[in-house]
Every structure is written in structure tokens, then in C-alpha cells.
Amino acid sequence: MSSHLLSVDSLSRDHVDHLLRVASRMEPIAQRRKVTRVLEGAVLGNLFFEASTRTRVSFHAAFCRLGGSVCDTTGFTFSSMAKGESLYDTSRVMSGYCDAIVMRHPDQGSVAEFAQATNVPVINGGDGPGEHPSQALLDLYTIDKEFTRLGKTLAGAHLLLTGDLKYGRTVHSLIKLLSLYAPMRITLVSPPGLEMPSHLVDLVASRGHRVELRESLASDFSDLDVIYTTRIQKERFTEEMMESFSGVSQDFTIDRAFLDQRCNDTTIVMHPLPRDSRPGANDLNVDLNGDPRLAIFRQTDNGIPVRMAIFATLLEVEDQIEKDLRDVTWFVPRKLGVDDREF
16 A cells, blocks of 8 residues: 555555454444554644535544544635645645645545645545545445345345446445455446446456446346445536436435335445435435444444544554553443444
């Protein structure tokens, strides 16, 4: 793994497996049973120039769980970029303040350009419709944990990726990660005009995976192991696209009826969040709340140990953590959400 995490392309299968093993070691800290201060004194620059809540707070919390402190900035309006400052200048300046930097930017390739100006570790927190590597790692970690619980393996699994596969950067990174593993079946279903980029489909197929492209969810998915659905990224649409999309039906909504009628009792449902809960949004329906097959909150929880693992690896403290652990002294609930299992 390089000194930055900008794309899944920089990760080999060995790198991914190592990160997931380190993440597993972070679980007691992420679940608030143990405390470590291995990054005490270190400062994270959390630079989010595009709207975010979950990802920004997740990175923030992960760094704090390792004992570090965080400086946050959000949006262009209050940044020097609004005054015409270049990515190069911003990068060099922030490198003087911070020991690691997470950056989200609306323009694809901007985070990589930013990273070229610094030797401080930079993590891509999402670059427009490009990639979101830390999300893909936590998604893979979630699939692995869910499969272990269910007695399944990734080899030969059937995964459905649906929703906005063109602008949904999380699926771009995830499908690349999945392609590193034993052959599986991947079905892609999206509204017209929002299909997975062809170069990614070709990449996965070239690595021995069975890729199927369908136009609707009106099929039998009784052998399905994972549904990964994404919100329609309307903020990236042109006016012309908005007009053409307005007539799309509800065929792309994942709800309890779809799971009960077309899938099976062990099909897990994932979503990178936020989900659009408004009527007609063609997204993940809230009627699945409380269903054990819904893994979206376990998925977000998994973001903490995975991002802790990324920081620990990039800042080279992963071998110090076990020596530094101590018990938590504050109140910790036995479970986080009302529908969750206990830790």
C-alpha cells in the first residue's frame, strides 16, 4: 500500500486482506470496550468540500478513537479555494498543519491532484463520481462479517448491485475490490442511462467473474446473497438528464415485498447511505427497518474499525495498539440501536 489511499487500484489482494485483519483487531476499540492513545498528539485534517455527514464524522471518530485530534473544514464557501487558491497550495499549507488528511471533493481526480503536492498521507473521502476506497473497504468488511455469521463464503456468491451505477462512486470502488477475489456472480441493474461504466464491467469480467446486466428487478433472485443498492445521484445530473429521469417507475425500489417475494431469508441488504426515504425516490425503503437482513447500520458501524485500520497502517502504529489498550471507564450501552443485537 502506498503512502496515500486514493483509489482501490493501489491495493493488492494482500493489502486488502491485511487491512481487514487490522480492522478486526480494532473492534474492541470501535465498540467502546477498550481505549488506545497511539495517535496522541497527531492531527487529522478533515477537508470536505462536498456535503457529507456520515463519512466526515466516521473519519473524525476513527482518528479520535486512536487518540488523535481533528481539524474539520466543510464546503467551498469558507475555504481559500473560494478565493482562487490552487489544490497545490492548499495541499502544501495543510501539510504544515496536519499529520494525515482526508479529502472529499466534487471533481473527479481532484484528491489525487491534491496528494501530488504532499508526502503527508492523503485519503480519498470521495471524488465526485470517481471513487470512494474507504467505503468499499468497509463494504467488503461488512460482507465478510455477514457471510461468516451466515456460514457463507465469497467464492461463488451472487451479488446484486443496483441503483445509480454510473455516478455512484461507492459501487465503482466496491466492484474493483470484489474483482480481486474468487470468481462470483455479479448482477447489475440500473435505470436507463445510469449503467455501470463499461470499463469496470470489462475489468471484472476479465478477472473471471460472471457479470450480468439487466434492465429491471423483475426477476427471480432467490439465490441472491447480497443486495447493494445506491441512491440516485441527482445532484450530478444535467438538466436534460433530470427531464429524462422523471418518468422512471418504482421498479428500482428495494423494499420488504421485493425481499420476501424475490429473494431469500439470508439475503443481506446494504446501502452506502444516505438513503432517500421520500416517496418515489427509487431507493431503499424504510419498511425494512428492524428486518435482520437489513445490514446498513452494521455497515456504518464497520466504518470505524476499517478507517482506524487505514490510519494505523498509513501512520505505521498498527503494531503498537495492543500494547496500549486499557478498559473504557464511561457508560456504554449493550447495543446501539433499538433493533440491534447486543455487542
